[in-house]
Every structure is written in C-alpha cells, then in structure tokens.
Amino acid sequence: MKKNRILQYILPLIAIPALVISIASKNPTPPADGAGLTLPSGFEANIVADNLGSARHIAITKQGDIYVKLNRVKNGKGILYLHQTGDKATVVNSFGNYAGTGMYIKDGYLYTSSNEDVYRYKLNDKGEVINPNEPERIVVGLLNRREHESKSVVLDNNGNIYVNVGAYSNSCQEKDRQKGSMGRKGCPILDSAGGIWEFKADKLDQHYGDGIHYAKGLRNVVGLDWNQQDNQLFVMQHGRDQLHDLFPDMYTTQQSAIEPAECLYAVKEGDNAGWPYIYYDQEKHEKILAPEYGGDGKKTAGEGTIDPAVAFPGHLAPNGLLFYTGNQFPERYKNGAFIAFHGSWNRAPEPQAGYFVVFQPFKDGKPDGKWEVFADGFAGTQAQKESGNAVHRPCGLAQGPDGSLYVTDDNKGTIYKISYKK
Amino acid sequence: MNFIKSASILLFLVIACNSLEAQVRHSSKSAKSHLALSIANGKLVYTQNCASCHQVDGHGVQNMNPPLIQTSYVLGDKTKLIKIILNGFNEDVEINGNTYSNTMASHDFLKDKEIADVLTYIRHSFGNKASAVSVAMVKSVRATKK
Numbered sequence: 001m002k003k004n005r006i007l008q009y010i011l012p013l014i015a016i017p018a019l020v021i022s023i024a025s026k027n028p029t030p031p032a033d034g035a036g037l038t039l040p041s042g043f044e045a046n047i048v049a050d051n052l053g054s055a056r057h058i059a060i061t062k063q064g065d066i067y068v069k070l071n072r073v074k075n076g077k078g079i080l081y082l083h084q085t086g087d088k089a090t091v092v093n094s095f096g097n098y099a100g101t102g103m104y105i106k107d108g109y110l111y112t113s114s115n116e117d118v119y120r121y122k123l124n125d126k127g128e129v130i131n132p133n134e135p136e137r138i139v140v141g142l143l144n145r146r147e148h149e150s151k152s153v154v155l156d157n158n159g160n161i162y163v164n165v166g167a168y169s170n171s172c173q174e175k176d177r178q179k180g181s182m183g184r185k186g187c188p189i190l191d192s193a194g195g196i197w198e199f200k201a202d203k204l205d206q207h208y209g210d211g212i213h214y215a216k217g218l219r220n221v222v223g224l225d226w227n228q229q230d231n232q233l234f235v236m237q238h239g240r241d242q243l244h245d246l247f248p249d250m251y252t253t254q255q256s257a258i259e260p261a262e263c264l265y266a267v268k269e270g271d272n273a274g275w276p277y278i279y280y281d282q283e284k285h286e287k288i289l290a291p292e293y294g295g296d297g298k299k300t301a302g303e304g305t306i307d308p309a310v311a312f313p314g315h316l317a318p319n320g321l322l323f324y325t326g327n328q329f330p331e332r333y334k335n336g337a338f339i340a341f342h343g344s345w346n347r348a349p350e351p352q353a354g355y356f357v358v359f360q361p362f363k364d365g366k367p368d369g370k371w372e373v374f375a376d377g378f379a380g381t382q383a384q385k386e387s388g389n390a391v392h393r394p395c396g397l398a399q400g401p402d403g404s405l406y407v408t409d410d411n412k413g414t415i416y417k418i419s420y421k422k
Numbered sequence: 423m424n425f426i427k428s429a430s431i432l433l434f435l436v437i438a439c440n441s442l443e444a445q446v447r448h449s450s451k452s453a454k455s456h457l458a459l460s461i462a463n464g465k466l467v468y469t470q471n472c473a474s475c476h477q478v479d480g481h482g483v484q485n486m487n488p489p490l491i492q493t494s495y496v497l498g499d500k501t502k503l504i505k506i507i508l509n510g511f512n513e514d515v516e517i518n519g520n521t522y523s524n525t526m527a528s529h530d531f532l533k534d535k536e537i538a539d540v541l542t543y544i545r546h547s548f549g550n551k552a553s554a555v556s557v558a559m560v561k562s563v564r565a566t567k568k
Contacts, residue, residue, distance in 0.1 A: 175527060
C-alpha cells in the first residue's frame with residue numbers, strides 16, 4: 001500500500017521533466033526512414049552518395065550512373081560522374097573546370113552549363129563521356145551579374161535546347177532592393193535576361209543573337225522540364241522578394257512571407273509572364289501590379305501575360321522540376337510533376353518554409369487537383385527548418401532507368417534515391 | 423512522506439535561487455543601461471531592415487546573404503562597417519570559403535542613431551562580442567562620405 005502511495009507522488013515528478021523535454025524539442029519529428037525523409041506509404045529513400053559539394057542539377061544514364069553539376073568547383077572540377085552499384089554510388093571521375101547548375105542527358109549527349117555558357121559532351125554506349133576535356137561549347141556569353149546567375153537547361157524532341165537567363169535584379173528597381181527606389185520604365189533588363197532562350201543543340205558558339213528569345217518576363221527560373229504529353233516547356237519561376245521590406249505600409253511581414261506565388265508556367269514561344277510589372281497573388285488568384293510600378297497591393301494588371309498553371313506559396317524557391325514518366329511509382333504519379341523546393345530565406349522574421357519535394361498530379365497534360373508534399377525532412381528538425389538553418393536543401397531532380405526518383409542537396413552534397421517498394 | 427517534504431524544500435530552493443539570480447542580473451543590467459537600450463533599439467532596427475536577408479539569428483543565407491557571426495566585417499573596423507550600411511555592398515563576399523553574392527542596398531535612409539544602435543546590436547549578438555558604435559562616429563563617417 002505504502003509503496004503504491006509513493007509511486008502516486010513520484011510518477012508526476014517523473015512526468016513533468018518528460019513533458020518539459022518533449023515541449024523543448026518542439027514538434028516531435030515525424031517518423032522518418034533511414035535517409036531521414038518522410039514519404040508516402042510504400043516509398044523508401046536511400047542516400048546513394050554524400051558530401052559531394054554543392055550538388056545542383058543531376059542526370060542519370062541508361063545504365064543508372066550519375067552525373068552531378070557542382071555550383072562550386074571541387075578540386076578544380078565542376079562535374080562529378082558516379083558509378084552506382086545497388087543503392088550506393090561512388091565518384092569514378094570528375095571533369096569540367098567550371099561551376100554551374102545545368103545538367104541534362106538527351107540523345108547520347110550530356111548537356112551542362114556554367115553561369116555564362118552551355119556545353120555538351122558525347123557519351124559512349126556505356127553512358128560515359130568520351131572526351132571530358134573537350135566539350136563542345138554550344139552557347140557562349142550569357143549574362144552573369146551574380147544575382148540569379150544559374151543557367152538551367154532542358155531539350156525538346158526536335159534538337160533544341162532551352163536555357164534560362166535569370167534577371168540580375170529583384171524587381172527592376174532603379175537601385176536593386178533599395179527601399180524607396182521605383183521600377184525602371186521599360187525594364188531594360190528584359191532584352192537579355194529574365195527569360196528563356198532557345199538554341200540549337202548541335203551548333204557551336206551560339207550567342208544571344210543566334211537563338212530565339214523564347215519567353216519573357218520570367219524573373220528567375222531554375223527548375224524547368226519538357227512535358228512529353230503536351231510536347232511543351234514548363235518552368236518554375238522564383239517570385240520576387242521583399243514586399244514588406246520595400247513597402248512596409250502596403251504589406252505586413254505575414255503577407256510578405258507568403259506572397260507572391262512561386263509559379264509553374266506552361267510556356268509557348270512568345271509568352272510573357274509579366275515580371276517585373278506584375279506578380280501573382282495565389283490567395284486572390286490575380287495578377288497584381290508591382291508596387292515599384294504604381295501598385296498598392298490590390299490593383300490588378302498584366303493584360304496579355306500568361307497565367308500560372310499552378311501557384312505555390314511564396315519564397316519556397318523551386319529549383320528542380322521533373323515530369324515523371326517512369327513505371328515504378330503507382331499510376332497516379334505518371335506524367336505528374338515533382339518539384340524540389342530549395343526552401344525559403346525571404347520569410348524572416350516569419351518562420352522559413354519549404355525544403356521539400358512536392359508532387360502536383362497531372363491529367364492529360366494539365367494540373368489535376370491540389371499539390372501535396374511528397375518528400376519532407378531534408379531540413380532536419382522543425383527548429384532547423386523554421387530558422388533557415390536547414391541541414392539539406394533539395395535542388396535537382398532526375399529519373400533513373402528503373403523509375404526511381406533522384407534528389408540532390410546542394411548544402412551537404414547528398415544524393416537521395418526514392419523508390420516505390422509496393 | 424519524508425521524501426515529499428525534502429522534494430518540496432528542494433523545489434523551493436531552486437525557485438529562490440532563480441529569482442535571486444534574476445535580481446543580480448537585473449542590477450548589473452541597469453549599470454549598463456545605455457548599452458542595453460542601444461542593443462534593444464538596435465534589435466528593432468535589425469528586425470525591420472536586416473533580418474529578412476541576414477536572418478533573425480544572423481546566420482545569413484547560403485550563397486546569397488553573408489552571415490554576421492564571427493566575421494571581421496562585423497567585428498573589425500567600425501568605419502568600414504558604417505560605410506557598408508551607408509553605401510550598400512555590391513561585390514562577392516568570401517567568408518570561411520563560402521561566397522555570398524546578393525546585392526545589399528544602401529541603407530542611408532536610417533538615422534545616425536538607428537545605424538549606431540543596429541551595429542551595436544549585431545556586434546553584441548549571435549555570439550559576437552565587440553565594442554559599441556556611437557552616434558558621433560556614424561555622424562562623422564556620414565559627413566566624410568563622398
């Protein structure tokens with residue numbers, strides 16, 4: 001009896017510290033798999049490689065081997081070639097003395113980009129680069145003014161390559177990101193940046209003038225892919241930053257954290273998405289006149305500009321886009337879009353968000369239903385995510401020959417392979 | 423029952439010590455009230471003008487916005503630091519092997535006192551420990567600015 005009475009008193013004393021500890025660790029981390037990711041049931045993630053450096057975009061050969069583009073050269077090399085055995089991949093070669101983001105395989109060639117040029121390397125029938133030190137330079141002299149400098153690439157089925165050139169500006173102000181500085185009339189950036197250019201995939205040393213100014217008014221695109229069902233280019237735009245910083249009277253920090261939208265656009269030649277004059281408000285489903293150009297947060301504008309196919313919350317930073325054409329994942333994933341969100345920084349002092357891979361279902365080449373978080377947990381704990389101190393940051397996406405999905409992380413240089421295990 | 427008695431005494435002692443410590447902290451704080459006030463005001467200026475890029479905890483953003491933690495830019499020459507606020511910063515910064523490339527706009531619209539407070543705040547926060555920046559110093563740097 002006495003023993004029980006004591007227990008009655010002791011138990012709460014034990015429970016209180018336990019409660020304190022569980023509150024201190026904040027929201028408990030949801031169950032994660034061995035790679036630290038949370039995935040829909042039936043999926044599994046493996047870390048195939050780690051500590052590679054700033055791993056940006058990625059391409060997988062027919063043999064299941066991996067090319068990764070690094071945003072900073074490592075030991076003087078900007079491209080890694082990894083051979084994969086089972087669920088592990090090891091670096092067997094590195095080449096290309098330039099940093100960059102773009103990486104894509106099409107019709108027996110590896111296409112890569114620095115922050116100014118586009119190259120290609122012929123592959124042999126084992127998927128190996130034949131002359132790592134002698135790439136063909138196909139595009140040269142694209143603008144790199146440090147801001148939004150990465151050049152992503154994708155090819156269509158007719159021998160053309162599409163290259164983004166990001167705008168070296170937030171909203172084309174007279175002085176970039178300067179409070180009180182208004183937008184430049186007839187934004188002069190748009191003639192050579194803030195858009196997509198089309199070039200021939202097999203012609204050497206093409207300059208701007210040799211290409212087609214394919215789409216305009218896209219502030220910065222990092223994730224892009226060719227949709228095989230629509231035979232059409234899709235791009236993910238990074239929306240503008242700092243609505244509250246620059247116009248505190250018009251936008252609260254809360255509004256500024258979620259607006260404007262990060263937009264998925266289906267792009268045709270000649271399309272204009274409207275940057276810097278407008279942005280898309282995903283709550284009102286409207287194109288809003290930018291405050292630098294006379295907007296007040298409510299006035300709509302943007303006649304003649306395209307609407308997004310899907311609008312996501314602000315600042316999540318979509319760095320990878322992939323239409324899934326494999327057969328390994330369940331049927332509902334086929335032809336849908338995976339988007340790697342690098343994670344926000346422009347939400348402070350509100351909590352940061354993103355650092356996940358999203359799935360947007362598609363039907364007959366059109367978005368069908370609401371997007372959902374597919375892979376999460378890259379950032380680490382909730383505190384690491386909300387403070388922006390994410391451990392891993394998703395960036396590039398690629399599909400393996402067996403239908404597995406690969407995700408790069410450009411913070412720690414981790415490559416994840418996500419498979420469906422039925 | 424003895425156990426419960428001693429547990430309550432222990433609990434009382436812990437609470438008493440904590441409040442005593444808070445009192446001690448409070449009195450040492452009031453001795454440095456000028457510095458404390460400048461840091462507190464600087465935090466407000468920081469939240470409004472700096473946190474969106476450099477982040478609430480000063481760690482910055484990978485590849486884009488440099489950290490303000492333990493760098494010579496923040497802890498070193500105060501004149502240089504004041505000039506960054508007044509003129510902005512438009513070149514790649516390399517810190518601990520990483521480069522940061524975003525443009526920092528000029529913040530010359532901030533008053534001398536706001537600049538002194540925010541710089542004092544960042545030099546005393548995020549694990550930094552360096553001397554305060556005075557209003558007079560900001561005033562003189564602004565006067566010599568081209």
